[in-house]
Amino acid sequence: MLMDPGKMAVIALFAFSMVASPGPVNMLLMASGANFGFRRSLPFLLGCISGFLLVCLATALGLGTLFTTSPVLQLVFLGVSLLYILYLAYRIATSNPEIVESADRPGYLAGLILHPLNPKAWVAVIAAYSQFISPDTDYTTQVIVIIVIFTLIGLPFNSLWCYGGNLLRRLVTAPRLMRLINVTLALLMLVAVGIALMQADFIAPLRAAGMQ
Numbered sequence: 772m773l774m775d776p777g778k779m780a781v782i783a784l785f786a787f788s789m790v791a792s793p794g795p796v797n798m799l800l801m802a803s804g805a806n807f808g809f810r811r812s813l814p815f816l817l818g819c820i821s822g823f824l825l826v827c828l829a830t831a832l833g834l835g836t837l838f839t840t841s842p843v844l845q846l847v848f849l850g851v852s853l854l855y856i857l858y859l860a861y862r863i864a865t866s867n868p869e870i871v872e873s874a875d876r877p878g879y880l881a882g883l884i885l886h887p888l889n890p891k892a893w894v895a896v897i898a899a900y901s902q903f904i905s906p907d908t909d910y911t912t913q914v915i916v917i918i919v920i921f922t923l924i925g926l927p928f929n930s931l932w933c934y935g936g937n938l939l940r941r942l943v944t945a946p947r948l949m950r951l952i953n954v955t956l957a958l959l960m961l962v963a964v965g966i967a968l969m970q971a972d973f974i975a976p977l978r979a980a981g982m983q
Contacts, residue, residue, distance in 0.1 A: 774908070774916050782903050786921045789895035791928040795856055796885055796892075798960035799877070800929055802863045802953060804936025805943075807876045812933050818882020820926055824918065825883070826892045831914045835897040852888040856964055859885075864957035866950075890964060896921075 791797075796819050803812040829835070837844055886892040899921070904913045943949050 782920050786924045790925040794891050794963045795960045797932040798956050800933040801936035802956045804933040805939045809934050809937040814879040815877040815882040818879040822883045822886035826886050827918045830896045855888045860957040864954045
């Protein structure tokens with residue numbers, strides 16, 4: 772047996788709480804669906820899934836340990852990720868629903884780099900591995916099971932967020948109201964990132980730097 776069914780159910784609940792909840796990626800998927808439609812957002816959606824798999828693999832290979840043990844690396848990661856997320860929030864908040872150019876549409880590459888620069892993704896994967904991987908069972912097998920569970924839950928729920936934005940696109944026809952929705956999604960994305968940072972050890976280096 773790959774893993775106890777009860778343990779797999781607990782992992783699934785944990786994955787649901789991490790993947791289905793509002794976060795920077797889901798907010799961006801919703802914004803993409805609202806501004807470009809579901810079909811034209813599919814490359815971005817698939818890129819997000821692929822990027823999460825990269826985080827899972829990198830953590831399994833030990834990169835997650837570097838984040839928890841190297842304050843310098845944490846600070847560099849925080850700086851890069853926050854700058855990128857602020858840039859994305861600005862793009863969402865200032866996007867013009869009346870002028871939607873295909874060149875402005877986020878593609879596969881934009882989705883691919885999003886999770887590796889998303890603190891919430893690293894927090895979720897590191898927590899999953901530390902809580903659910905047992906030294907008594909084959910490490911690789913457990914990693915594969917966790918990745919499969921996260922993917923099976925992440926793909927449909929990420930798609931739902933994107934499709935929810937597509938529904939907004941159909942329901943909201945007033946450009947002014949659409950701009951307000953874009954600003955709201957951008958603010959929610961920033962709030963979600965802030966909550967993830969406060970709940971994780973990623974914020975510790977900033978506190979330490981402030982004490983020096």
